Amino acid sequence: MKRIVLAISCVCFLGVATTQAQSILDQAKKTAGSVQGSSFDVGGIASSILGKLTPALALTSVQQPKVQNLLTGFLKKKAAILPLQQSNPSAYTSKFGGLQKGIFSKLKTLLTLSQYTKFLGLKPKTNDAANVLSQLFY
CATH class of the missing domain: 1.20.5 (Single alpha-helices involved in coiled-coils or other helix-helix interfaces)
Structure with a gap:
């Protein structure tokens, strides 16, 4: 029992x-x-990036809304592929490279040569979560 x-x-x-x-x-x-x-708050990240780029590149009042639109579109597309970063890193890298190439080519036509050169110089050395610009480069 x-x-x-x-x-x-x-x-x-x-x-x-x-x-x-x-x-x-x-x-x-x-x-x-x-x-x-x-x-991954697209609007907040885009505003933060623009907040860093505006003084660093001396963006004009005409350039700012155009850059904001480019950033928002890029970040929305990046958000759509983020799940691949964990499940299929090579597919993520490939798709992100295409997105990055697209935004960079559009920025190249929107910015002056000196602004674009400064922009490329702002790339963080590593993917640093504390640096919002990492969202554009990594």
Whole structure:
């Protein structure tokens, strides 16, 4: 009788422990998903990049909205391919290279030669999350 009660107690304990562990895992996945989704705010990132580029490149009032539109379009397209960065890095690199080439060629026609040269000089040495310009280069 004692063995039966002990066996039932063990099964109940293991069932509860497994359920709690699964619940914690599910919460962690939800949190990771919401953090990843919210960390790429296209409008906010575009504004931050423009805030850095405007004084660094001495953008005119005519250039600013055009650069803002280019940045927003680029970042929306980048957001669409971001899942590939984890699941298929080579596909991400290939697609990102095309996006980057596109925005750089458009910036080249929008900016003066000296502004474009300064822009390329702003490239961070590494992909630094603290430097918003990394979004354009990495």
